Amino acid sequence: MAQFNYLNELNSLATIDGPITRGPLQRWAKKSNSENINPSLSTSLKNTSNLNISSCNQSMQKLSISSNQSYNANVLSSNKTPPRNENKKGKKTPSKNKSPGRSTTPTPTPNKATKTPNKADRFIPSRSNSNFDLCHYMLSRDDDKGEEIVAQKAASEAIGRALTDTEPGRLLQYTCKAPAAPEGYQNRLRVVYSQAKVPSSVKNTTRYIPQAPDRILDAPDILDDYYLNLVDWSASNILAVALGNSVYLWNAGTGQIEQLLSLEGSETVCSVAWVQGGGSHLAVGTSSATVELWDCERIKRLRIMDGHSGRVGSLAWNLYVVSSGARDGAIVHHDVRQRDHAVASLAAHTQEICGLKWSPDGKYLASGGNDNLLNIWPIAQGQHYSQPQYLYSFNQHLAAVKGLAWCPWSSGVLASGGGTADRTIRIWNVNTGTNINTVDTNSQVCSIVWSTHYRELVSGHGYAQNQLVIWKYPALARVAELTGHVARVLHLALSPDGTTVLSAGADETLRLWKCFMLDPSKKKEPTDTKAAKSLLNMNTLIR
Amino acid sequence: MSQQQTKNCITLRGSAQIICEYLKFAMNAVLFQRGLYPPETFKTAQQYGINLFLSDDPQIKDFLKNLLTQSEEWILNKKVSKLSLIILNVANKEVLECWDFNVQYEEGDVELSKEKNDTVGSKDLKKIQQEIRDVMLQVAATISYLPFLDCRCSFDVLVHAKTDCDIPEKWAEAEPVAITNAQNIQLKSFSTSLHKMETVVSFKLVD
Numbered sequence: 001m002a003q004f005n006y007l008n009e010l011n012s013l014a015t016i017d018g019p020i021t022r023g024p025l026q027r028w029a030k031k032s033n034s035e036n037i038n039p040s041l042s043t044s045l046k047n048t049s050n051l052n053i054s055s056c057n058q059s060m061q062k063l064s065i066s067s068n069q070s071y072n073a074n075v076l077s078s079n080k081t082p083p084r085n086e087n088k089k090g091k092k093t094p095s096k097n098k099s100p101g102r103s104t105t106p107t108p109t110p111n112k113a114t115k116t117p118n119k120a121d122r123f124i125p126s127r128s129n130s131n132f133d134l135c136h137y138m139l140s141r142d143d144d145k146g147e148e149i150v151a152q153k154a155a156s157e158a159i160g161r162a163l164t165d166t167e168p169g170r171l172l173q174y175t176c177k178a179p180a181a182p183e184g185y186q187n188r189l190r191v192v193y194s195q196a197k198v199p200s201s202v203k204n205t206t207r208y209i210p211q212a213p214d215r216i217l218d219a220p221d222i223l224d225d226y227y228l229n230l231v232d233w234s235a236s237n238i239l240a241v242a243l244g245n246s247v248y249l250w251n252a253g254t255g256q257i258e259q260l261l262s263l264e265g266s267e268t269v270c271s272v273a274w275v276q277g278g279g280s281h282l283a284v285g286t287s288s289a290t291v292e293l294w295d296c297e298r299i300k301r302l303r304i305m306d307g308h309s310g311r312v313g314s315l316a317w318n319l320y321v322v323s324s325g326a327r328d329g330a331i332v333h334h335d336v337r338q339r340d341h342a343v344a345s346l347a348a349h350t351q352e353i354c355g356l357k358w359s360p361d362g363k364y365l366a367s368g369g370n371d372n373l374l375n376i377w378p379i380a381q382g383q384h385y386s387q388p389q390y391l392y393s394f395n396q397h398l399a400a401v402k403g404l405a406w407c408p409w410s411s412g413v414l415a416s417g418g419g420t421a422d423r424t425i426r427i428w429n430v431n432t433g434t435n436i437n438t439v440d441t442n443s444q445v446c447s448i449v450w451s452t453h454y455r456e457l458v459s460g461h462g463y464a465q466n467q468l469v470i471w472k473y474p475a476l477a478r479v480a481e482l483t484g485h486v487a488r489v490l491h492l493a494l495s496p497d498g499t500t501v502l503s504a505g506a507d508e509t510l511r512l513w514k515c516f517m518l519d520p521s522k523k524k525e526p527t528d529t530k531a532a533k534s535l536l537n538m539n540t541l542i543r
Numbered sequence: 544m545s546q547q548q549t550k551n552c553i554t555l556r557g558s559a560q561i562i563c564e565y566l567k568f569a570m571n572a573v574l575f576q577r578g579l580y581p582p583e584t585f586k587t588a589q590q591y592g593i594n595l596f597l598s599d600d601p602q603i604k605d606f607l608k609n610l611l612t613q614s615e616e617w618i619l620n621k622k623v624s625k626l627s628l629i630i631l632n633v634a635n636k637e638v639l640e641c642w643d644f645n646v647q648y649e650e651g652d653v654e655l656s657k658e659k660n661d662t663v664g665s666k667d668l669k670k671i672q673q674e675i676r677d678v679m680l681q682v683a684a685t686i687s688y689l690p691f692l693d694c695r696c697s698f699d700v701l702v703h704a705k706t707d708c709d710i711p712e713k714w715a716e717a718e719p720v721a722i723t724n725a726q727n728i729q730l731k732s733f734s735t736s737l738h739k740m741e742t743v744v745s746f747k748l749v750d
Contacts, residue, residue, distance in 0.1 A: 169624065169703055169704060169705055169706055170703075170704045170705070170706055170708055170710070170716060171701055171702070171703055171704075171716060171717045171718070171719055172701070172702040172703075172704050172708075172710060172714050172715070172716060172717060173699060173700070173701050173702070173714065173715060173716075173717035174606065174609060174610050174613070174700065174713065174714055175713050175714060175715050176605075176606060176609065176713060177606070177697070177699060178602060178603045178606040178607075178697065178698060178699070179600070179602045179603070179697070180633045180695060180696070180697035181579055181580050181581070181633070181695050181696055181697065182580075182581065183695070185580070185581055185695065
């Protein structure tokens, strides 16, 4: 049994939680009556904190050696008083506790027996004698002292450090200074710090917009490159997605997936664009500066068109003309029917072109580049490619202009979005060359798509929320935010029926959002009201 | 002898080189992480098992190179106690942030030093690099709590040297700097067993 007791004691030593959790402590407090404690207090108050605890310990000794030892461990070497002498003075302790190391766990029963006047088996503690408050105060005050000492040490260390700063020594500097940041440079971390949760100006609409994607598709190896255009949804309901060096076709109706092509070596696909009107021809821009034309019905390459010196990151169709924008900043118009396909070439930008869109009426070509410019090119007379001189060059954006979209219902209205340093969406009237509206999105704008059913547009964003935002046009009030992507939303595409928006994220997923669903109740409404009216009429007739 | 061969041995010069290499990467990391210079002027480099950014700006490169070759000499001769990288507002020269790199000199491996008649350490290089990597990761993490530097900034390095230290050409004495309402944060420290490097960042607390 003795060894178990010893183990128990060791356990109790190991758990130094606090004065309250310890059972024996309270019993000690109860046992040592006020006369016993007060003298020790009066001396201890004069003493330093360490002695203070030792005096407490002495009185504690009478009952529980285990707790005394634990406090010894706390105080470290302060308790010099041999416990046994003390024990002899206070006769109350049973003689068992002579050897502290091997002593059993405190056994208050004998004490109890002597204290309680009638020898009943019930123990009633006399709380008036125990001075719990005082004891607890003493103990906890010592703890505080300990903390204070630590704090003082830290403070003195800090002072010491400050002193070493001013210790006699030389402060030297190299006189050829490093340059300051370039003029006009804005800390790119601005976006991190100014990113605030946008006040909920999200306008309530009667329309229900599902907050979760309808479907999530995997897009492994999709390039996380802001400057590319890797997704396009054809009018015949086939989605072309470029993943790394391959192009895949996803039939949205049947869910079938086909691989269209896979480039060799380290080449990657940089852009895809479907011909207008639901044809099966797909233009593919590659990193080797070529534009390939594919027939997706026969899975056959029709031709390769060159003309660039950098990767082709953007493509736009205008009937039989495919315009390509490349890293070299040039736009080349390819007439895909002709042998000499390059019908015109424009030195459009000084840096990579990342956004390129023909207006739905084919009158204007909009191009956005990494040089922060948005250029509008008018169509050449009698042709389907643009003039070599731009109509407007807008320099209001402060970052690369990638998100470009022409309004499908209002001619000459263009939405453009800027990159990380800009974060605005601007609406332009190209007929007049004016900036109709601007909104700060607080996040990089990666792409923009207009709805065909609603007077709304949706934009895909990067850091911090990687969300899609639906905006009401023309007020540009937020209608809804669709979150779910864990990395920036690089590309957006609208389904041919106009109900679904596909977003391609850098998190290698494609998400389908049914955010422009036509409200079935609204469509039925007219017929329903008619029916109701007729019913009412019936009623009146019956009466 | 064979035992000695297997035992890792860092000379004083080698240790000073490790320290200066750390200073180079740490200072570049500060310049990059705090957004002092455009990110496109940095290039990545593999070091300590992580990708770190080094400025590609010739002037900055030159500045740091000159600074660190001189500092290495000083560290070798135990002349330097601290290097402070201070970040200044270009417009009003106000000090916004101060990165202190405290150098402490340690004994090294005494037994091995006696054997070799030279002060050497015997700490495993892998262990040192691991420790440095931990510090670098902490430096990268500082952007989460350091205030945004919303102005055009420049930086300078002040060397806290001993009084008996000569001032070489192109060097000059500097005035001590102070940050008003400063808050200090100590990052992890590492040691090569000959030098101990403490990294402390102080910044202006904006309320």
